[in-house]
Amino acid sequence: MDLELELNNLLREIENKFREAKTLLELENLRIRYLGRKSYLASFPQIISKLDQDQKKKIGKIYNDLKARIEKIYGERKEELNQVEVNFDFEHPGLEILLAKEHPISKVRNEIVKIFSSLGFSVVDYSQIVSEEENFDYLNIPAYHPARDIWDTIWVDKNGKKSKYLFRTHTTSFQVSTIKKLGVPLRAVVFGKVFRYEATDKTHDFEFHQLDGISISPSTNLGHLRYVVEKFFESFFDSSKAIVRFRPGYFPFVEPGLEIDIGCIFCHGKSKNCLICKNTRFIEVAGAGMIHPHVLIRAGVNANKYRGYAFGFGVDRLIMLRHSIDDIRVLHSADLRFINQF
Amino acid sequence: MKFRIKDLEKYTGKISNWQKVADTLTLKSFETNYTDGIIDVDILPNRYPDASCLLGLANEILLVTNKPRRAKLEIKKPKESKEKTEGKLKVVNELSDEVPYYFGRVILGLKNQPSPSWLKEFVEFYGFRSINFLVDLSNLVMIETGAPLHIFDLDKINDQVIVRKAKDGEKFISLDRKVYNLNKEDIVIADRNKIIALAGINGSSLSEVDLNTKNIFIEAAVFSPEAIYKTSRRLNLKTTSAFRFERKVSPSRSRLALERVTYLINIYLGGVVLAGIIGDRKMPIRQIKFDFSLIEKISGLRLDNKLIKKILDSLNIKKNGNILILPSDRLDLQTPEDIVEEIIRLYDYNKIKPFYEYSFHRTSIEKHLEFNNLIKNFFLKVGYFEGYNYSFFNKEYYLLIKEMYPSAVKVYNPISEDHEYFQNNLIPSLLKNVYLNQFNFKKIRLFQIDKVACEENEKIVEKYHLGVVYADKDPELILKELKGILTKLSNEFNFNLELVKFHSTLFGKIGARLRGLGFMGVLTKNMQEKFDFDLNLGIIEIDLDELIKIVNLRKMFQPIPIFSVIERDLSFFVENDMTFSEISKQIRKLKVNFLKEIKLIDIYFIAKKSLTIRFVFYSESRNLTNEEVDKEIEKIKIYLVDTLKVELR
Numbered sequence: 001m002d003l004e005l006e007l008n009n010l011l012r013e014i015e016n017k018f019r020e021a022k023t024l025l026e027l028e029n030l031r032i033r034y035l036g037r038k039s040y041l042a043s044f045p046q047i048i049s050k051l052d053q054d055q056k057k058k059i060g061k062i063y064n065d066l067k068a069r070i071e072k073i074y075g076e077r078k079e080e081l082n083q084v085e086v087n088f089d090f091e092h093p094g095l096e097i098l099l100a101k102e103h104p105i106s107k108v109r110n111e112i113v114k115i116f117s118s119l120g121f122s123v124v125d126y127s128q129i130v131s132e133e134e135n136f137d138y139l140n141i142p143a144y145h146p147a148r149d150i151w152d153t154i155w156v157d158k159n160g161k162k163s164k165y166l167f168r169t170h171t172t173s174f175q176v177s178t179i180k181k182l183g184v185p186l187r188a189v190v191f192g193k194v195f196r197y198e199a200t201d202k203t204h205d206f207e208f209h210q211l212d213g214i215s216i217s218p219s220t221n222l223g224h225l226r227y228v229v230e231k232f233f234e235s236f237f238d239s240s241k242a243i244v245r246f247r248p249g250y251f252p253f254v255e256p257g258l259e260i261d262i263g264c265i266f267c268h269g270k271s272k273n274c275l276i277c278k279n280t281r282f283i284e285v286a287g288a289g290m291i292h293p294h295v296l297i298r299a300g301v302n303a304n305k306y307r308g309y310a311f312g313f314g315v316d317r318l319i320m321l322r323h324s325i326d327d328i329r330v331l332h333s334a335d336l337r338f339i340n341q342f
Numbered sequence: 343m344k345f346r347i348k349d350l351e352k353y354t355g356k357i358s359n360w361q362k363v364a365d366t367l368t369l370k371s372f373e374t375n376y377t378d379g380i381i382d383v384d385i386l387p388n389r390y391p392d393a394s395c396l397l398g399l400a401n402e403i404l405l406v407t408n409k410p411r412r413a414k415l416e417i418k419k420p421k422e423s424k425e426k427t428e429g430k431l432k433v434v435n436e437l438s439d440e441v442p443y444y445f446g447r448v449i450l451g452l453k454n455q456p457s458p459s460w461l462k463e464f465v466e467f468y469g470f471r472s473i474n475f476l477v478d479l480s481n482l483v484m485i486e487t488g489a490p491l492h493i494f495d496l497d498k499i500n501d502q503v504i505v506r507k508a509k510d511g512e513k514f515i516s517l518d519r520k521v522y523n524l525n526k527e528d529i530v531i532a533d534r535n536k537i538i539a540l541a542g543i544n545g546s547s548l549s550e551v552d553l554n555t556k557n558i559f560i561e562a563a564v565f566s567p568e569a570i571y572k573t574s575r576r577l578n579l580k581t582t583s584a585f586r587f588e589r590k591v592s593p594s595r596s597r598l599a600l601e602r603v604t605y606l607i608n609i610y611l612g613g614v615v616l617a618g619i620i621g622d623r624k625m626p627i628r629q630i631k632f633d634f635s636l637i638e639k640i641s642g643l644r645l646d647n648k649l650i651k652k653i654l655d656s657l658n659i660k661k662n663g664n665i666l667i668l669p670s671d672r673l674d675l676q677t678p679e680d681i682v683e684e685i686i687r688l689y690d691y692n693k694i695k696p697f698y699e700y701s702f703h704r705t706s707i708e709k710h711l712e713f714n715n716l717i718k719n720f721f722l723k724v725g726y727f728e729g730y731n732y733s734f735f736n737k738e739y740y741l742l743i744k745e746m747y748p749s750a751v752k753v754y755n756p757i758s759e760d761h762e763y764f765q766n767n768l769i770p771s772l773l774k775n776v777y778l779n780q781f782n783f784k785k786i787r788l789f790q791i792d793k794v795a796c797e798e799n800e801k802i803v804e805k806y807h808l809g810v811v812y813a814d815k816d817p818e819l820i821l822k823e824l825k826g827i828l829t830k831l832s833n834e835f836n837f838n839l840e841l842v843k844f845h846s847t848l849f850g851k852i853g854a855r856l857r858g859l860g861f862m863g864v865l866t867k868n869m870q871e872k873f874d875f876d877l878n879l880g881i882i883e884i885d886l887d888e889l890i891k892i893v894n895l896r897k898m899f900q901p902i903p904i905f906s907v908i909e910r911d912l913s914f915f916v917e918n919d920m921t922f923s924e925i926s927k928q929i930r931k932l933k934v935n936f937l938k939e940i941k942l943i944d945i946y947f948i949a950k951k952s953l954t955i956r957f958v959f960y961s962e963s964r965n966l967t968n969e970e971v972d973k974e975i976e977k978i979k980i981y982l983v984d985t986l987k988v989e990l991r
């Protein structure tokens with residue numbers, strides 16, 4: 001028989017078999033059968049070696065080409081069988097995946113709690129409905145004092161009359177009872193809703209969130225306050241160095257009283273038209289000071305031995321600053337189109 | 343408060359860079375803005391007595407810009423007549439506690455006239471209507487000194503001036519000729535037969551000065567801030583004078599104002615000043631014991647004594663050992679801490695270095711807050727978004743849910759009718775949240791954790807509640823998902839969940855009480871219509887203060903099965919009143935080998951009630967064969983069919 005014809009027939013046979021193989025295992029068996037050491041094809045070099053010079057050269061070339069072709073077909077088929085049967089365009093957007101989100105306010109609450117925990121503060125909880133004493137009198141804000149006008153109050157009703165309970169106008173109302181309960185030395189923060197009898201607009205709401213902190217020990221001073229404030233704002237705004245500025249301020253429950261500004265996180269003092277800091281290079285973020293001795297005394301603390309600092313800030317404004325939210329009412333909504341963004 | 347710099351410069355001298363002054367004031371005293379010849383200063387409330395006027399603010403500016411000069415008012419002691427003031431007008435102060443200082447002077451034979459343009463312009467800039475020369479001068483002096491004055495037409499005063507409390511129901515006629523009803527808390531200035539001024543708040547038209555006025559009585563007084571506050575708020579009569587008295591007026595400034603206005607009147611309007619000041623007396627010296635180590639204790643700054651002395655001098659505080667003698671107009675300086683504040687603000691607050699203070703104790707997080715976070719994470723993991731709400735709702739919501747949550751805290755002065763109650767449950771807020779989102783989403787899954795309040799035994803009690811809502815088309819799907827979530831929750835937090843059917847307006851019959859914890863249900867069609875919902879709403883409300891008491895958060899390890907677990911499901915029809923718990927109880931009484939667990943997989947209704955129950959078999963010692971399990975299942979089937987009369991499917 002013509003060797004050349006035989007080789008071509010063999011090629012066709014192997015090619016068909018390989019193409020018909022349905023699994024990788026089937027293909028492997030075919031490979032052993034047709035390309036293995038004991039295969040018919042493997043015996044060919046011996047046959048060729050016995051041919052005359054011309055034939056050897058001619059058939060040898062055909063054999064080599066054939067072998068290369070079979071191996072190529074084998075490789076291609078193997079690759080084909082290796083694939084999962086699917087038609088997929090990688091431009092496909094993928095399925096819509098539902099990822100449930102927490103509300104940014106509660107997300108930030110946890111973030112803030114974590115920062116203050118790492119700074120050695122305990123995290124406490126306190127009532128939203130408090131007595132007039134807790135909210136005002138204990139904090140050196142007596143009745144019939146204009147300082148009360150700063151905090152327009154929503155009161156609890158008692159048989160149609162104003163009761164002695166109110167919806168806390170600031171988280172500072174936690175101070176006296178918390179110090180009494182936990183004792184000194186103490187470092188604690190409280191977070192939560194506060195309420196004001198106030199008209200709402202883009203930057204004001206009648207319900208909003210504050211954080212108040214206190215630190216009391218025999219050695220506490222304003223330098224310690226500065227450290228905590230700097231570290232907090234560095235963490236919160238994720239910056240390596242927060243520029244913190246103290247200014248005189250007045251809150252009846254602290255003395256000295258301070259306003260705390262931070263360097264503008266938007267223009268970093270470089271813009272001539274910054275809408276956030278209005279070119280003042282600073283943003284007012286917190287009130288603070290050394291706890292007034294009268295407040296400490298009311299909490300049963302020896303004010304000759306212990307001193308403490310206190311600070312408080314509006315959390316909503318910080319969230320709005322950090323995420324460029326321009327309307328507090330959006331922040332205070334459950335619109336999923338809003339929540340989904342965080 | 344706005345001031346013209348041309349007025350301030352009369353006291354400070356010429357200043358070239360007012361922007362710089364404004365910046366310095368902001369850092370050392372009060373937040374200040376400067377534009378076009380005007381500075382706007384946010385005077386701190388406790389600094390009103392000394393700084394809310396040209397004299398005081400000018401002094402503050404000189405102080406913070408390190409100028410040695412101090413502001414001074416031009417005053418020359420008037421040439422007094424021989425006639426004594428007291429001889430002309432008797433003044434009786436019945437209220438020495440509430441009116442500690444009541445100074446006065448009498449000027450006779452002056453000639454009042456309309457104000458010249460400079461004065462008119464001045465008072466108008468500072469927010470007053472120009473009335474006439476006399477009145478405008480008294481307002482000018484108030485702006486200069488911070489102390490309110492009042493000028494009476496002496497000829498309209500009947501015989502004497504009495505400082506007293508009003509009688510209940512006594513009438514006061516204001517300068518605007520409005521009539522006010524007074525009570526016995528109000529301080530008034532009266533003569534023999536009428537009230538001639540509401541002390542510290544407003545004069546009366548019955549004694550006002552006009553262009554015909556020739557003889558005057560000038561009052562410079564210090565009234566109790568509290569009394570002025572009460573009267574001014576009660577009558578809703580808020581005047582500049584009341585505003586200042588509420589924030590305290592310094593007696594020395596008051597006396598200074600009297601002398602200044604007397605001087606100016608004398609210059610511009612002539613007249614004879616009678617001899618002596620009514621109520622004149624020496625001001626007490628205010629002093630305080632001061633421990634200088636307090637500066638470092640409070641600020642962490644170590645300042646040298648020379649520097650401290652220099653600052654005290656600049657403040658006009660005299661040091662006598664550890665006693666400090668305070669300037670008479672700085673009423674805000676009361677405690678040693680106030681002195682420290684003065685020293686460090688004038689030195690530089692921003693030289694205080696940050697300093698780490700070691701922890702005093704192990705920090706803790708309130709248990710409830712941690713628990714709330716666990717609940718929150720659970721709901722996020724099962725695909726619920728966290729909503730948000732305001733804490734108040736209206737009466738309609740309150741009444742609607744009253745049968746589930748009867749006690750609520752009512753608001754005395756609600757922001758609006760929609761905020762009459764403080765929330766005692768979260769359902770209204772869930773409804774609002776769904777309403778807001780239903781136009782954009784067809785499936786809404788939300789939860790909230792927030793404080794609610796109610797009254798228990800006359801006491802207000804606050805609790806944390808969990809509210810969950812799932813809004814979708816198919817109510818069965820909603821109920822199954824919510825029940826699945828509750829079951830998962832009870833497994834995850836290891837507590838017993840017991841549902842008891844509960845009929846309510848909100849849910850109709852499709853509602854249940856979660857015993858001891860709360861409620862769940864699907865809103866009735868009526869409610870859907872009422873609140874304008876396109877979707878069905880399933881709701882869960884749980885009292886987390888109760889839940890936290892019964893959960894078990896510590897997980898105990900259960901050995902992982904070594905041998906294979908075999909499960910068999912049986913589906914069958916039962917009578918409607920037959921329950922899974924009863925069936926399961928009965929089967930447990932049978933002697934079924936290797937039966938480890940009986941689970942209810944599904945209940946549905948196709949004409950009849952159908953149950954699918956899963957039986958779980960396991961042996962601790964070997965792998966069970968199918969044949970063995972088949973034998974046991976057969977026992978169960980026979981019991982179900984023969985005894986319980988179920989119809990296997």
